[in-house]
Amino acid sequence: MPLLIAELYQRLLAAYGPQGWWPLLGHAGTNPTKTGSLTGYHPGEYDFPRTPAQRFEICLGAILTQNTAWPNVEQALRNLARHDAISPEGIDRLDDTALAQAIRPSGYFNAKTRKLREFTVHFRAWNGSVPSRAELLAVWGVGPETADSIRLYAYGQPELVVDAYTRRIFGHLGIAEPDASYDHLKTICVAALPEDLIVYQEFHALLVEHAKRHYRRQPWRDALFE
DNA sequence: AACCAGGACGTGA
DNA sequence: TCACGTCATGGT
Numbered sequence: 328m329p330l331l332i333a334e335l336y337q338r339l340l341a342a343y344g345p346q347g348w349w350p351l352l353g354h355a356g357t358n359p360t361k362t363g364s365l366t367g368y369h370p371g372e373y374d375f376p377r378t379p380a381q382r383f384e385i386c387l388g389a390i391l392t393q394n395t396a397w398p399n400v401e402q403a404l405r406n407l408a409r410h411d412a413i414s415p416e417g418i419d420r421l422d423d424t425a426l427a428q429a430i431r432p433s434g435y436f437n438a439k440t441r442k443l444r445e446f447t448v449h450f451r452a453w454n455g456s457v458p459s460r461a462e463l464l465a466v467w468g469v470g471p472e473t474a475d476s477i478r479l480y481a482y483g484q485p486e487l488v489v490d491a492y493t494r495r496i497f498g499h500l501g502i503a504e505p506d507a508s509y510d511h512l513k514t515i516c517v518a519a520l521p522e523d524l525i526v527y528q529e530f531h532a533l534l535v536e537h538a539k540r541h542y543r544r545q546p547w548r549d550a551l552f553e
Numbered sequence: 554a555a556c557c558a559g560g561a562c563g564t565g566a
Numbered sequence: 567t568c569a570c571g572t573c574a575t576g577g578t
Contacts, residue, residue: 393560434575
């Protein structure tokens, strides 16, 4: 009998406490239980984003963090902030060379320059309304995880997020096949958890925290669950 | 000093 | 569908 997903969530929450995602620039809040020297967490506060700028910052971060370590993304976001470019107008103001230079620390800077351009066009067209998952997936450079992250953290929608850590942990613990698809993992999580914004936000954040602690390098030995 | 990170896209079978 | 190559910097 594999570990139940709901029980996994409860035990992660008990072990690490509320994480407070999505991390935001300029938010001094930290989480003493988190790994590394990351900042911008706001455990116990679920009324983010509080401004249009914070919403757009989360969207940019969701794209910039694709296959990229978060500290690199923070450097890129700080560069954009220095250019006053955490806004659709700010992105537009930078030419491709300047934009690529600013986001260089996050890697794949040519591809991500285009992704930020494309996203900005659609973001403005949504005109403040909440984009559907399909609308997000229609944006070049936005795949399933990025779309779900934006829905969940930038727009406060109860949209469950799956990532490589989810697959790795579930595979290791026998909850799902190691090569299970994104949609399958999402389906079994949605079926096992209450459809709740806070639960979804914490669930993803807790899996990331747990993976950073115990799944960095193979062979994985899960100190919390075995 | 290799190894890899909070993926997505294009291509060929 | 699906497997595989590509994109790139910075931390460990």
